[in-house]
Structure formats: structure tokens, C-alpha cells
Amino acid sequence: MRSDRLRGTTHLVLVAMALAASMHLLALGQPTVPRFYPDDPLRYDNDRVVDIRRVDDIKLDDYFDFIENVFLSPGDRRAIHAVNVNTLDEVPDSSWFTNRIGARDLPLEALVTGPDRPVTFGAGWTIVGGKNRGFHPGFRAIDRSDPTGTVYQLEVDAPAHPEMASGAEVIGAAFYHAFGYNTVDVYLTEIDSTRLEIDPKATIRDANGRRPFTRRDLDDIVQNAARRPNGRIRVTAERFPDEDDMGRFEYHGTRPDDPNDIHLHEHRRELRGSRVFAAWLNHDDSRALNTLVLRHREGGRRFFKYYIVDFGSLLGSATRFADTAQAGREYALAWRPSLLTFLSFGLYVRPWLHQPPVSDLPAVGRFTADGFDPERWVAEYPKVAYENMRADDAFWAARIVAAFDDVRVRAIVSKGQYSDPRVVDELTRVLLARRQRILDVWLTAVNPITHAALSRDGVLTFENVAVTHEIGGRPDGYILQWSRFHNEDDTHVPIGAPVRVTDPRAELPATEAVRGADYVSVAVRTIHPGFPDWRPVQLYFRATSGGWQWVGLDRGLDPGDAPASR
Amino acid sequence: MIVRIGVMVGVLLVWPGAVRAGQSRADLWTAQRDAKSREARPVPATGLEDFLLRAAAGRWPTRLLNPRSGLFLRVGLPGEGAGLGLGPAWRHSPFNRRYTATASFAASASKNWSGQLAFDVPDLLPVAGSDRVGLHLSAARHQRARDPFWGIGPEADQRSVFALAQRDVNGEVIVRISPALHVGLAGGVLSSHTTSQPGLLDGRITHVRVGASLSFDQRNTLPATRTGRHLDPEALDGASTGRFLRVDWSRFSDTGTGAFSFDRTSVDLQQYLPFLHGHRVLALRALAVLTSVDGDAAVPFYLMPTLGGSRVGRAYPTFRFRDRHLLAAQVEYRYVVNPFMHGAVFVDAAQVAPRLGDVTWARVRWSTGVGLRLGVRGGAAFRVDLGFGRDGVRLATGFGHAF
Numbered sequence: 027m028r029s030d031r032l033r034g035t036t037h038l039v040l041v042a043m044a045l046a047a048s049m050h051l052l053a054l055g056q057p058t059v060p061r062f063y064p065d066d067p068l069r070y071d072n073d074r075v076v077d078i079r080r081v082d083d084i085k086l087d088d089y090f091d092f093i094e095n096v097f098l099s100p101g102d103r104r105a106i107h108a109v110n111v112n113t114l115d116e117v118p119d120s121s122w123f124t125n126r127i128g129a130r131d132l133p134l135e136a137l138v139t140g141p142d143r144p145v146t147f148g149a150g151w152t153i154v155g156g157k158n159r160g161f162h163p164g165f166r167a168i169d170r171s172d173p174t175g176t177v178y179q180l181e182v183d184a185p186a187h188p189e190m191a192s193g194a195e196v197i198g199a200a201f202y203h204a205f206g207y208n209t210v211d212v213y214l215t216e217i218d219s220t221r222l223e224i225d226p227k228a229t230i231r232d233a234n235g236r237r238p239f240t241r242r243d244l245d246d247i248v249q250n251a252a253r254r255p256n257g258r259i260r261v262t263a264e265r266f267p268d269e270d271d272m273g274r275f276e277y278h279g280t281r282p283d284d285p286n287d288i289h290l291h292e293h294r295r296e297l298r299g300s301r302v303f304a305a306w307l308n309h310d311d312s313r314a315l316n317t318l319v320l321r322h323r324e325g326g327r328r329f330f331k332y333y334i335v336d337f338g339s340l341l342g343s344a345t346r347f348a349d350t351a352q353a354g355r356e357y358a359l360a361w362r363p364s365l366l367t368f369l370s371f372g373l374y375v376r377p378w379l380h381q382p383p384v385s386d387l388p389a390v391g392r393f394t395a396d397g398f399d400p401e402r403w404v405a406e407y408p409k410v411a412y413e414n415m416r417a418d419d420a421f422w423a424a425r426i427v428a429a430f431d432d433v434r435v436r437a438i439v440s441k442g443q444y445s446d447p448r449v450v451d452e453l454t455r456v457l458l459a460r461r462q463r464i465l466d467v468w469l470t471a472v473n474p475i476t477h478a479a480l481s482r483d484g485v486l487t488f489e490n491v492a493v494t495h496e497i498g499g500r501p502d503g504y505i506l507q508w509s510r511f512h513n514e515d516d517t518h519v520p521i522g523a524p525v526r527v528t529d530p531r532a533e534l535p536a537t538e539a540v541r542g543a544d545y546v547s548v549a550v551r552t553i554h555p556g557f558p559d560w561r562p563v564q565l566y567f568r569a570t571s572g573g574w575q576w577v578g579l580d581r582g583l584d585p586g587d588a589p590a591s592r
Numbered sequence: 593m594i595v596r597i598g599v600m601v602g603v604l605l606v607w608p609g610a611v612r613a614g615q616s617r618a619d620l621w622t623a624q625r626d627a628k629s630r631e632a633r634p635v636p637a638t639g640l641e642d643f644l645l646r647a648a649a650g651r652w653p654t655r656l657l658n659p660r661s662g663l664f665l666r667v668g669l670p671g672e673g674a675g676l677g678l679g680p681a682w683r684h685s686p687f688n689r690r691y692t693a694t695a696s697f698a699a700s701a702s703k704n705w706s707g708q709l710a711f712d713v714p715d716l717l718p719v720a721g722s723d724r725v726g727l728h729l730s731a732a733r734h735q736r737a738r739d740p741f742w743g744i745g746p747e748a749d750q751r752s753v754f755a756l757a758q759r760d761v762n763g764e765v766i767v768r769i770s771p772a773l774h775v776g777l778a779g780g781v782l783s784s785h786t787t788s789q790p791g792l793l794d795g796r797i798t799h800v801r802v803g804a805s806l807s808f809d810q811r812n813t814l815p816a817t818r819t820g821r822h823l824d825p826e827a828l829d830g831a832s833t834g835r836f837l838r839v840d841w842s843r844f845s846d847t848g849t850g851a852f853s854f855d856r857t858s859v860d861l862q863q864y865l866p867f868l869h870g871h872r873v874l875a876l877r878a879l880a881v882l883t884s885v886d887g888d889a890a891v892p893f894y895l896m897p898t899l900g901g902s903r904v905g906r907a908y909p910t911f912r913f914r915d916r917h918l919l920a921a922q923v924e925y926r927y928v929v930n931p932f933m934h935g936a937v938f939v940d941a942a943q944v945a946p947r948l949g950d951v952t953w954a955r956v957r958w959s960t961g962v963g964l965r966l967g968v969r970g971g972a973a974f975r976v977d978l979g980f981g982r983d984g985v986r987l988a989t990g991f992g993h994a995f
Binding site: 063064065066068071072073075076080081084085087088089090093094231232233234237238240241242282283284285286287288350351352358359360364367368371372375379380381383 | 615616617618620621622624625626628629632633634635637640641644645648649651654655658659660661662687688690868869871872925927928929930931932933935937962964
């Protein structure tokens with residue numbers, strides 16, 4: 027009897043479910059997509075899950091990369107939401123990115139150390155090979171006092187700009203590491219050119235092929251290197267990775283030989299948003315050439331890890347020269363201004379030509395906040411990921427930039443070990459001024475609500491990041507619309523009327539609609555006369571045994587919203 | 593029935609995007625990765641990318657045009673009016689590049705050809721001289737079938753042609769006193785044989801040449817390595833600031849009758865004035881080429897300084913004017929269009945004269961014009977100038993800047 031009733035009940039439930047599902051499908055014309063999975067918000071994207079056996083060192087040609095990005099139209103340019111973010115609109119940790127500053131407690135010492143290891147270099151180096159590519163003169167060498175025989179790539183500064191490129195290199199590695207990217211450890215040290223030895227097996231490539239590295243090759247480098255007053259040469263020592271070098275990655279597409287690489291690069295939040303970081307640090311040389319893919323082994327499993335490397339052309343440095351006035355302000359090939367300049371015999375003066383001259387401090391190069399416009403900043407040539415950056419991508423990055431206060435910026439800049447303290451002052455001053463521009467523009471590009479929480483007893487709190495960083499003034503208040511949220515069909519049922527609060531704090535209505543709800547959501551409209559176009563941010567909370575878990579944030583940007591670039 | 597309904601519900605629930613029991617976003621992405629792993633494979637580069645990769649790996653441009661050793665392609669012929677020359681060349685240089693021997697041959701499409709065998713020792717005394725002394729030896733032969741001859745003097749206007757065959761053996765020792773200051777001592781033998789229209793100088797003349805030079809170069813060209821200075825000259829780079837002075841004196845002694853012995857002195861002064869961060873440059877040049885003879889001796893017409901061509905007097909045909917002396921002033925306004933292209937507006941004012949006292953304002957030959965340069969770092973790998981002068985409009989092309 028009981029089993030009959032159960033069977034009958036089961037029949038009814040299943041029929042009802044089938045009908046409901048069918049009707050829903052018919053009504054929408056397509057299957058429903060639930061907003062949240064049980065493991066949302068995903069904090070870690072396990073992109074090491076597939077063991078990589080078949081690999082190839084995918085070579086990228088620098089000129090092809092330029093031609094492809096300038097003359098062709100690679101990648102997917104739809105202005106869609108970043109595809110690898112979690113439901114809180116954050117980037118989960120992965121083989122590409124590890125949340126660090128702003129997300130985790132990062133002591134100042136760790137921030138400055140970055141990817142570095144505790145190493146001490148001896149005075150004598152043995153050259154094991156030439157540097158076969160790149161504009162920056164250098165060679166590969168082993169510290170003779172290092173029993174591990176680790177190979178480093180040593181690069182020198184130009185005589186006209188001592189400490190400029192080397193300082194930029196270590197500062198850039200520390201900054202990018204703090205942002206969350208994988209970077210290779212790079213150190214500053216000094217070498218005595220008279221104590222350099224050449225391994226008899228050392229080779230270098232020239233147009234005739236590989237040949238022995240000779241004393242003459244070494245002379246060519248050290249004679250065009252900036253020297254210290256003591257005659258020694260300051261160099262950057264970049265550790266040559268032990269892992270398998272798999273080449274570079276592009277800012278669009280995915281690597282065909284990496285099954286774990288499923289998110290189109292041009293839609294990866296950390297690559298789109300890196301345009302903000304590049305703008306801040308004036309990393310106009312950010313491109314596929316300056317990336318690295320290494321195959322790591324961990325617990326018998328092999329996976330790719332994606333790096334951003336080579337920061338010698340950062341801040342005011344173009345490695346051997348001070349950066350050009352054009353850097354960051356116009357693509358190398360910009361058709362319209364080129365045509366205007368040519369036809370007007372140069373009487374048409376591009377705005378960036380009115381930039382201040384190169385700094386009197388040779389180690390600074392050309393680095394200024396004058397005329398810096400984060401929205402208009404561009405790299406040397408276009409990259410799809412940068413062009414796809416939307417306001418929410420920029421906002422994500424700007425929050426990370428905001429986490430660098432004066433002390434942190436100065437501490438990282440000091441890692442450049444400049445002999446003239448004015449260099450640290452100047453770089454810090456410019457970085458902070460550029461940081462302020464970035465925050466002014468991007469922290470207010472979207473409704474700046476984040477870090478929400480709903481306590482067990484129904485008290486909602488959230489953070490207005492713009493207010494936190496005193497950008498744009500305080501809003502007049504917030505209008506909140508609570509809803510019961512149905513995850514299965516992604517629908518909201520409003521709870522009561524909208525309520526207005528002046529502070530980022532409110533109470534969940536204690537109504538029947540809330541009781542037993544799996545999810546509730548609240549749309550937060552920020553009332554700010556300076557930003558009338560801010561869209562409401564939808565916050566989602568899931569009922570758990572311990573209370574309410576913040577599981578979702580939707581900034582309400584529609585697919586098709588224009589990318590953030592102007 | 594229950595089973596059927598269950599299957600129906602199951603199908604609906606496993607529809608893409610639906611939450612399956614126990615399914616997570618991580619599962620979803622893992623499934624995508626598993627699917628990709630079944631197809632993931634290295635994709636070799638093809639087409640243009642493959643070509644560029646091979647070119648970069650093999651350093652084809654350098655290998656083709658300027659290798660350390662082996663056969664390569666020589667582009668260009670020395671001197672004005674030789675046309676676009678191409679030809680094979682061979683170079684040998686050991687790993688340590690203590691010396692460089694280059695043999696090259698080039699022929700132009702304009703009925704002229706030149707062959708040159710050059711031997712370079714960048715550092716003659718590498719240890720004792722501390723890389724301050726260099727030696728350049730060369731042997732060359734030029735065959736110019738139809739060089740134009742317009743007569744001698746600032747008003748010459750008779751058009752004809754002449755043929756010139758020259759053999760030239762030269763040696764030069766260069767002492768680098770400082771990175772900017774170089775002095776050189778040169779010597780050589782120049783044998784010339786002309787076949788020309790009636791009334792012109794015909795026959796063979798052999799000159800023994802000795803000379804000295806001093807150059808002071810403060811232009812902001814790339815701080816090239818020593819290798820760069822000798823094997824990979826940055827000749828296509830253009831200065832945007834600094835100055836250049838070169839004084840060159842040569843004594844040409846006619847080994848026959850002595851009737852064609854003469855001295856030639858040239859002074860070349862250049863100044864580069866940048867503005868707008870070097871994106872606009874005013875390039876100024878003053879050039880004087882002066883000859884002097886002993887008694888009744890004369891300067892062979894084909895060794896006289898000339899006006900006209902792609903460098904001085906760009907609105908005039910090559911060798912349009914020639915005489916004992918040349919005075920020229922050039923102003924070129926260069927503007928960066930983009931990193932690969934420059935524009936220019938220029939004015940050349942030049943005059944040839946039999947005596948310096950004969951130089952008059954009325955005989956100045958003006959060339960005004962506009963130009964386009966293709967090249968990087970301010971260089972002019974290829975140059976086109978459109979000049980306007982008394983003889984009309986002329987299109988001049990060349991490799992490298994006019995000065």
C-alpha cells in the first residue's frame with residue numbers, strides 16, 4: 027500500500043517535472059542555463075587536469091605577430107563577458123594567474139621579493155652561450171660559485187642610460203608577479219668583465235649558423251655596457267627555466283597542443299585586464315614576444331604554465347634607449363595620423379609630440395604622467411585581448427592597481443637599486459600619479475560595488491570601491507531591490523518594493539518569500555549624480571547550513587557593450 | 593512508464609547547461625578539456641608565418657645581404673650615377689673576426705658595372721692598439737659605359753656621353769682617437785681610361801693617390817658594437833641630432849706626364865637640429881670640394897666635383913654640372929610619418945666654378961623638392977625625391993639619405 031502510494035507519488039512528481047521542463051523549454055525556445063553550479067564561485071580553475079604528453083615548441087615569429095595583429099583581424103572580437111571569470115566576476119587561480127595583492131594577505135617583503143629565490147651571486151661567471159635573440163645585449167652564463175650550475179641570462183644597460191633597463195626589468199617582474207601573473211625570477215648583480223670566462227663549448231648563432239662564442243663577442247657586449255664607477259658592470263640575471271620551454275602564447279586563440287587551454291585568450295579576464303597594468307607601467311612592449319610557456323611536472327602530471335616575461339622595456343625604458351614620445355600614446359602604425367602628417371609635410375603635430383622631454387635622470391628615461399590617459403593608452407601594436415577589454419575587465423584590474431599604496435609602490439621601485447635616490451622618487455611619483463588616473467577612470471567605469479556579504483541574520487553589507495579609494499565623491503545612496511532567485515531557470519521574483527539606503531548596509535526583508543529560498547538576490551543601484559549611467563549590480567546569495575554564501579555578482583553589462591577602449 | 597519518464601527527465605536535465613546531479617562547473621570545464629585532449633595536437637605554422645619563422649631562424653635577411661662569411665648579394669654601386677647595382681659577393685671572416693675579407697661584384701641595369709675586392713681588418717693591432725687602429729684594403733674595377741657629359745662649367749649645356757674604365761687599389765689606416773674622432777691615412781693607385789666623344793679627354797691616366805682625413809662624428813646614430821661598425825654598418829640609420837665634420841685631403845699624382853696632377857680637398861659639415869622629440873629634424877649641410885693644380889696641370893674632367901644627381905642638386909640630372917670646385921649648401925626638413933616612413937622637404941643650393949672667385953649668387957643652382965624615405969630608426973633604406981629646378985622636374989631615387 028505504502029509502496030503503491032509512493033509509486034503513484036513518484037509518477038506525479040516525474041510527470042510534473044517533465045511537463046514543467048518541457049513547458050519551460052517550449053516557452054523559452056531553448057534550454058535553461060542555471061546561473062550557479064554547486065562549486066560556484068570557483069576559486070581555482072584546475073587547468074592541470076589533463077596530462078600533456080604530445081607537445082610542440084610553438085614558435086611565434088615576431089614579424090608575423092606584428093603583421094597578423096596590424097593587418098589581419100585575428101581572434102574573436104565580440105564584446106562578450108570574460109569567459110574565465112567565476113560567478114563573483116573574479117579570476118580563479120589557474121596556470122595563468124594566481125590572485126595575490128588585493129585578494130590575499132601579501133606582506134611587503136613578499137611583494138618586493140616577487141618570484142625571486144634566495145640567491146647570492148659570486149664574482150666569477152662562465153659564459154655558456156650567446157643571447158640569440160632580442161635587442162638587449164647579453165649572454166648566458168653560470169655563476170662559478172653555484173654548485174647547481176643554474177644558467178642565467180645576463181643583460182647589460184646602455185652606457186647612455188645606466189640602470190634604466192635593468193631597473194625596469196626587476197621592477198616589472200615584481201609588479202607583474204604581485205598582480206598575479208607568472209613571471210620568471212630576475213636579479214640585479216654586478217660582474218667584473220675581467221673575471222668572465224668563456225666555456226669552450228659556448229656557442230652563439232649568427233647568419234652563418236651556430237659557431238663558438240668568442241672573446242670578441244664578449245668584448246662587443248661589455249664595451250657597450252654602462253659601467254659603475256668601480257669599473258664593474260651592473261647586469262640583470264634572469265634564471266633560465268629548468269622546465270621545458272614550449273615557446274610563447276598569443277593574445278588570442280588557444281594553444282592547440284594544450285588541452286587544458288580552453289578559454290579563448292582574447293576573452294580571458296587577466297589578459298584583457300592586463301592592458302590596465304601595461305598602461306600603468308607603460309609596458310608598451312607587452313606582446314606575444316614577451317611571453318613564455320613552460321611545461322611543468324607535478325606529481326607525475328605535466329601541464330603548461332603561462333608566463334609574462336621581459337620587462338626591460340617598461341616605465342621610461344626602451345632597453346637601449348629612453349622610450350619614445352609615441353610609446354603608449356599611438357600604435358606604431360596609425361594610418362590616419364600618418365596620412366595627415368605626410369600630407370601636411372609634418373605641420374600636423376600629433377598631440378603626444380608635446381610631451382615633456384626625456385628625464386634628466388638617465389635611469390628614468392621617458393616616463394611621465396603628463397597627458398597619461400588610461401583609456402587611450404595603447405601598446406606598440408594592437409592585441410585582440412586588449413581591444414576586447416570591457417569596463418568590467420578594467421574595473422577588475424583597477425582594483426588590483428588600487429591595492430598598491432604609496433609604500434608598496436616605493437618598495438617595489440626601490441628594488442631597482444638605483445644609485446641616485448632621485449630616480450626612486452621620480453618613478454614613484456609618476457607611478458602614483460598614473461595610478462590615480464587609472465583609479466579615476468576605471469574604478470568609476472562601472473557601478474563599483476563588490477565584496478558583498480549577507481549575514482546569517484540577514485544583514486547585507488557591500489563595498490563601494492570608489493568610496494574606499496575616495497574616487498568621484500560619495501554617492502547619494504543606494505536603491506536595493508530584493509528578489510527570490512530561482513537558479514534552475516535563472517529567474518527573479520521580487521520581494522517587496524525597492525528600498526533606499528545611504529550606506530552600503532541593509533537588511534534582508536523577513537518575509538515568507540525568503541524563508542526556504544535556496545537563493546536570494548539584491549539589485550544595487552548606486553545613486554550618484556556624477557555617474558547616472560551606472561547600471562545596477564546584482565548580488566546573489568545561496569542558502570547554506572551556515573547562513574548565506576555570497577555566490578554571484580553581475581554588473582549588468584550586456585553582450586555587445588562596447589569595449590572600454592576609445 | 594517510470595523508466596520512460598525518468599529517461600525523459602534525465603535527458604532534459606543533462607541538456608547542455610542544465611545542472612546534473614553532482615555536476616559542477618569544474619566538471620563542465622574538465623569535460624571540455626577532455627574533449628580537447630582528444631584533438632589537441634601541435635599545429636605547424638604555414639604560409640607566411642612558416643616563411644617568416646624560417647627566415648628568422650635562418651637569419652635570411654642578414655645571410656642574404658650581410659653575412660659574416662660566405663656568398664651573399666651585394667646591393668648598390670659606389671659613386672653617383674652608377675644606377676641600381678646588384679651582384680654576387682663573397683666574404684670570409686673567422687669566428688674572432690680579426691679580419692674580414694670581402695670580394696664583391698656588382699653590375700647595374702644602366703650599362704655600368706663595378707667590381708670590388710675589399711679586405712678589411714677592423715682591428716689591425718688588437719692588443720697593442722686597444723682596438724684603435726683599423727685597416728681597409730680594396731681593389732676595384734669600374735666600367736661605366738655611358739656616363740653623361742654636359743660640359744664643364746656652371747653654364748654648360750652640351751649633352752654627350754663618355755665611357756670610363758677605372759681600376760682602383762686603395763689602402764687606408766684609421767686611428768680611432770676617441771669614439772667621435774678618427775684620423776685616417778690613405779694611399780692608392782687609380783688608373784682611368786676614357787673613351788669619349790671628340791673633343792674630350794681620351795686615353796689612360798694613372799694617378800698615385802695619398803691622402804689624409806679627419807672626421808669628427810657626434811651624430812646620434814646607434815651606439816653600434818665594433819662588430820656593427822665593421823660588419824653590420826648601420827648605414828641606413830639617420831641622425832636626428834649632433835654634428836659631423838669631415839675634412840679629406842688627397843694628392844693625385846699623374847704618373848705619366850704630370851699634366852693631370854692635382855690636389856683635392858673636401859670639407860663636409862653637417863648639423864642636425866631636432867625638435868618635437870626628434871620627430872622633426874632640420875638637417876643642414878655645407879659641402880666644399882676644392883681642387884688645385886700645379887702650374888699648367890689640369891684636373892681630369894671625370895675626377896672633377898659634380899652637381900646633380902641623387903645627393904647634391906637633386907633637381908638636376910646626374911653629373912649635370914662639373915668643374916674644379918663645388919660649393920653646396922643643403923637644408924632638409926625631415927619629418928617622421930611613422931616608424932617606418934619619413935617625409936622630407938629640401939632645398940639644395942649648389943654651384944660649380946672654375947675658380948672660387950667666380951662663384952656668384954646668380955649661378956647658384958637651386959633644387960627644391962619633397963621626398964619620401966622608407967626605413968626604420970630614421971634611416972632611409974629607400975629614398976625617393978621629387979626635385980624642382982631650372983631644368984624642370986626630376987625624380988631621384990637612392991639608398992640612404994642624401995647626406
